[in-house]
Amino acid sequence: MICARLVTIAALAEALLLFTMGSRGMQVHPEGVADTVSSVTTADPFGNPCDPMAAMPGMSVMGESMAAMANHMCVTPARPPQPGDEEKARAVLAQVRTVMEKYKDYKKAIADGYIQANPTVDQPQFHFNNEANAKLADTQFDPSRPTSLLYFRTAHRRFTLEGVMFTARPSATEDELNQRIPLSIARWHKHTNFCAAPANQVKDYFGSSPRFGMFGSIHTREACAAAGGAFMPVVFTWMVHVFPYEDDLKNAFSMNDDVPHFHP
Template sequence: MAHMSGHMYMTSLRTAKLGDQQKADVVVEAAKAAMAPYQDYHKALADGYQIFLPDIPQPQYHFTKYEDGREAWSHFDPLKPTSLLYRKTAGGGYKLIGAMYTDRVDAPEDELDNRIPLSIARWHQHINFCKAPTGHRAEYFGPQAKFGLLGSITTKEACEAAGGEFHPHLFGWMVHVYPYETDSKRIWSTDDDGEGHDNMDHSVMPGMKMN
């Protein structure tokens, strides 16, 4: 995740406690149940899921139900993932591969651990986002990017000095799960693997349409 240096915070893996694996397995089965009606992405759209930045090429697309995301701030229901994760197919459709759970940005890590054990899954946040000033949108991109989730700017002071608008966090806590995988490490993968499991990164949309 070198491309996200300074813009990503991940929970550390904790020592496993008795029952952690079983608790995580319950979430995996709930994710499968939640995903089952949405193999056809048209059903997800009909049920209120919205594609996040559909016009920008991405390894995977987040179909998000924002009301479930708001509910997740105070209550964890593994049958209601905030987002469904789809990979675009050659024919222009979408194949369902996973789900994303969320929590509010200021949730303590013990709360995350209670939802999905931190000995099994690593939650993440996108941090230190500098919104580019007018006329500097091109500087979200490329090897010399200054702004956004690919940018060299990672502090409020540097952002303000460059005329930008600093946001210490984007969104809240997130964790991806791929319940159709058989290997536990791939179910809770945190590595980009070339198969559409681009697990933490919204780096394909570094400006987040913040015009």
Template sequence: MSPHAYPSRLRSAFHFATAVAIAIGLLTRAAYAQTSQPASHQPEMSGGMAHMSGHMYMTTLRPKQPGDQAKADAIVVAAKAAMAPYEDYHRALADGYRIFLPNIPQPQYHFTKAAYGMEAWSHFDPLKPTSLLYRKTPDGGYKLIGVMYTDRVDASEDEINSRIPLSIARWHQHINFCKAPAGQKAAYFGPNAKFGLLGSIHTQQECDAAGGVFLPHVFGWMVHVYPYESDPAKIWSVDDDDNGHDNMDHSSMPGMKMD
């Protein structure tokens, strides 16, 4: 189905989700920095997504099937081709990619093209990634490191498996989001966060009781690819590492500017 066949409300929701989805890569420490919480007061984590327990759904790695590796390798080649024109980030901006939160320090910055995200609702073209991923350089520029592909929120796992095999890539969604009521934005942040992607609220009942607005899903499906890496584990990285592949952390903006 063409994305344009969806009701205007859903198209608007898509544009919102696209704008928010490019916040992938934001670190928990940035959220805590806004509330001046010392490191000793931060909750313990296991990997890059422990702070989002209850708000993250990740696909399980499937047994590898014949053809999966070849398909994944072809995606890597296509991702490199898609990235090739945009080593100079100015070219990406000129071609309609937009930076999300350029003034907030991030391990990687998402340059997103909404038109490509919209197209991804109905078909997959690895030459048209929804986002280009850049790392900030000391001179204030950006170094291209990867891409992000997306699919609509109601796509089946079999569908995303047909795009990039689930035996190799782990797609993810963000779930159980409770939007804070007016006057309670501070509760998006800190080790005792109540709302948003860091919040303790994970159910509709809890959110209703707190006066919030509950969203079972806040994004569609997403997956990052880092095709310049030589280690396959880093090409399909899903956790924090020393190279800024912080796919899982959206928490510098746990409230996601939803007001």
């Protein structure tokens, strides 16, 4: 079932990982999404500028997980640096570090309403998501209330807090995102061109060469229809990951989730 908005933020991460496709498995923000997107373009369905990740140079720096979604990702274009951008970004990092001190113990995160996504799935990075914060993020930016806490699994500790994820409604403009975190420093991303598998082919998500889903080869409406799938031009919200324990701004706003972003 495709709901009118995020019913639970836990379901967001479930769908991203493509391990479930039940009534809570796929959530979207419809918000007037155009139904005409048929291929990767230089604009998202809301008309905002979009760098298709498949065409971006240096994709290896994003890690295999992000690179595998190249045909299903819209990334905000990088803006030229402006006076005050670095100071604004560093102020966000300082606020995030303060928040993270409280949640180094994941049990405190749970007590404050964060829910672990996919608790039964073994993964290197765990998202703990807060639905109330996600709703707030649709209309305003509060660095003290991230939508998600990102915990990395180490050899000696299951949940090591390394960063946070902020979100914004999918129709948010480039200027709105820039007001939150300057686009000369951070690049927000949004998941696009999703082809949901027919009920009798959901096992395809787990295959070594999937056709459907966020890692699938199908990324156009025409190909999705021909395969019997359900096409969604945009799924979920704008997102950006922030890793405040990194020493430089490039790594602090990295798109690579496959490596740890903390220094023991």
